[in-house]
Amino acid sequence: MNRALSISFLILFIIAIQTNSIVKQNKGDNLSENLTVDSLLNQADEIFQKRDYKTALEHYMKTAKQAQKEFNLSVESEALAQVARVNLILGNKDDGRVYLEKAAGRVSESDPYGWSRYLGVKGRFEWQDDNLKESKLTFENMYNYCVVNSLWGRAVDAAHMVAIVAETAEEQIKWGHIGIEAAEANDQQRWLGPLWNNMAGTYYDIKQYDSTLICYLKARDYHWQFSGEVAKLFADYHVGMTYRLLGEFEEA
Template sequence: MEDRLRELWDFADLDGTEARFRAFLGDVQTDDERAEVLTQLARVEGLRENFAAGHALVDEAEVLVAPDSTGRVRALLERGRLHRSGGEPEAAQPLFVAAFILAKTRGDLSLAVDAAHMASLVDDPEKWTKQGLEIVVANPGLVRWLGPLHNNLGWFYFENGRYDEALEAFEKTPEAYAESGKAKTLHALGRTEEAAAAARRALELLPHDSHDEWVEEMEAIAAG
């Protein structure tokens, strides 16, 4: 079910994503599968900042799930995301931890990594990112998570002045945001020429709809 649900997502087109999930509801066979789809509709509402609608959909999902099911993992995870996005990180933290424990116990490893990633945003970033990385390293099929996890770890180190460790983490992250992280870290280390080169690479890779402040910061570093 994991891959089938991922295929329906397009974060740049929430209306289309919602339509695909609603159509998919007609194809599901079990209550737990229906609950899984409802949690994804809840995530769509969270991204729209319609938090009450999102929580209502998770409520609907929770009625359907068994206590040790994948649907339960997703309900915990999406309820946590709704709380975090709604400015309630303290409410989100135990939900992400519970989702991680249940997902890991069940063998839903992609969801376990997702839960660790989210826990790192509201709890100990180093601890939870490393928990996620341990799973990914042991399961090469989850390699897509390496970028986000190393990026989280890089910014944690950067914000705590651990620049050498930040640079090491960013160097393991191939995406455009990793180049921007490397640029900022090299700049903080006083390695101006290397920072400028990384900033130029970031500018080449950044999406056209990137935040102006991000672009301006990279342009300033690229200029030396």
């Protein structure tokens, strides 16, 4: 009798452990489902910033699907735009264009987050299609729109992209300074490394090496504060390279 009771208790104990394990697993599996679509989008953005593009793509797709279920057009349009952008980065331009068109069908100009995100991706597709004038106009519109709506990170991104697609060095430098001023005034310091770096590249192209060095030194300062190890390495390299161009070999 005691042996039978012991076996019964043992069976019940095993069942209880297995049930608890299944519950914990289900909680883990459903964790992302319990997040709001805004949180899902933020999570996808964080992965994107780490340049884990394939994983980011999966998260943006999931976010778009969930936002559609909840009739959240703003988040859906942002997620679809980012699906397009990630596909562009991964070399799947045609696939990306399909999602960009889907985003265009969902987004409204009255939605600051959705519209600004859409413009940022639209401009990048135009850039990669070598439609530089259209791309420049799109990013200029994005900049003005983001300033009006106090979306400063996206405003700086827009200025940064105008500086990239602008045809003349004068325009590139002008928009580089616009981006830098906006970043400094609105707590967007993470942008300052890339902005100074790109301006240095412009001065390098027109062989103004003294100005190139000034910009690369500023870029290095910010890269060492806010960027990853690879960016820091390139920042050091560019400073040394420019010192050599100026004949300052000891500094290099």
